[in-house]
Amino acid sequence: MAPRLKNILPAIVAAGSLLAATAAHADSVTVVSYGGSYTASQIEAYHKPFTAKTGIAVNSADYNGGVAEIKAQVESGNVTWDVVDLELQDLQRACQNGYLETVDVSTITPAPDGTPATGDYLPGALTECGVGNIAYSNVIAYDTTKFPGAKPTSIADFFDTKKFPGKRGLQKRGAAVSLEWALLADGVAPADVYKVLGTAAGVDRAFAKLETIKKDVIWYDTGAQAPQLLADGQVVMTSAFNGRIYTAITDNKQPFAIIWNDQIWNINLWGIIKGTKHLDAARAYVKFATESQNIANQTKYIAYGPLRKSSLALTSDTVRPWLPTYDKNLEHALQYNAEFWADHADELDQRFNAWLAK
Numbered sequence: 001m002a003p004r005l006k007n008i009l010p011a012i013v014a015a016g017s018l019l020a021a022t023a024a025h026a027d028s029v030t031v032v033s034y035g036g037s038y039t040a041s042q043i044e045a046y047h048k049p050f051t052a053k054t055g056i057a058v059n060s061a062d063y064n065g066g067v068a069e070i071k072a073q074v075e076s077g078n079v080t081w082d083v084v085d086l087e088l089q090d091l092q093r094a095c096q097n098g099y100l101e102t103v104d105v106s107t108i109t110p111a112p113d114g115t116p117a118t119g120d121y122l123p124g125a126l127t128e129c130g131v132g133n134i135a136y137s138n139v140i141a142y143d144t145t146k147f148p149g150a151k152p153t154s155i156a157d158f159f160d161t162k163k164f165p166g167k168r169g170l171q172k173r174g175a176a177v178s179l180e181w182a183l184l185a186d187g188v189a190p191a192d193v194y195k196v197l198g199t200a201a202g203v204d205r206a207f208a209k210l211e212t213i214k215k216d217v218i219w220y221d222t223g224a225q226a227p228q229l230l231a232d233g234q235v236v237m238t239s240a241f242n243g244r245i246y247t248a249i250t251d252n253k254q255p256f257a258i259i260w261n262d263q264i265w266n267i268n269l270w271g272i273i274k275g276t277k278h279l280d281a282a283r284a285y286v287k288f289a290t291e292s293q294n295i296a297n298q299t300k301y302i303a304y305g306p307l308r309k310s311s312l313a314l315t316s317d318t319v320r321p322w323l324p325t326y327d328k329n330l331e332h333a334l335q336y337n338a339e340f341w342a343d344h345a346d347e348l349d350q351r352f353n354a355w356l357a358k
Helices: 015-025 036-054 068-076 088-096 178-185 190-197 200-211 225-231 242-250 279-289 292-298 309-313 338-357
Strands: 028-033 057-062 083-087 131-143 168-171 217-220 237-241 256-272
Touching: 028 036, 028 279, 036 057, 036 242, 036 279, 036 292, 083 088, 083 279, 088 256, 088 338, 131 225, 131 242, 131 292, 168 225, 178 190, 178 200, 178 256, 178 338, 190 200, 190 338, 200 338, 217 225, 225 237, 225 242, 237 242, 242 256, 256 279, 279 292, 292 309
Parallel strands: 028 057, 028 083, 168 217, 168 237
Antiparallel strands: 083 256, 131 237, 131 256
């Protein structure tokens, strides 16, 4: 189901009244995200200032994504989470199954110039059950000390273990991204990737390309593991979320570089779990975390792209070139197709897992 704008909740009072009312009815709200430097950026940009403004404590919890834990809580009636950071495809699945509260987009704070959120957010970032958080990117990163001569510049180089020898890192959570990269490395243009992947021959082609590097791949589970594998020297190149590599370079002074060519970018959104015991606090948190300046503030701590035009304008000149949505970084990029994966994830993940087990 494509993202839809829907105003189906009763109108919520103005921000000041909402925050005050929430403070009177809830002492805390549990916000769930992906851990590591990403959650650390949310703590600084959202959790701490939200608590300072409202008096509502934010309990931070980590998960590895997906819908399974949300489903279990909602169906058991034992909801312990309130707000969850979800990738678009997971949010759509959770929304379709009734695991999330619906959103009244008219309650989202307008841009500083008065532009309504519906005119300020990038297309697809406001949905029936979610409010856009960040644009992130799956990129290839490498250790510059391992390549004193020619440097890798594309996904084709990631698959070229003769020219650029050494172990590679890839995430094994599912077939998504790995199959797209395999086709890009095999010469498919970004605009044609999902058309090709939608055919049996295209799927065979992607797996055949993956097979060429299978023996050289270290498969990892969580986003935090990618920069660690690179830092430990277990791999010379790895797939990674761009923000984590940015943090490793800028904060930890690691000799890493990002290959922006062939990046696959996607978006995350805030969702509120159906049956939360702290609904007002959860709504107040999402409202606060999606204000233009607050979204821009997150880029001070991690290089994920704001989904509000007004927020992008508020980012610094220093960090902007590190954002997935920076113009130059989009020149040879692929936007992740959540609808394709909503339709094909089960069958392709099953084949991917069977292939990994061989």
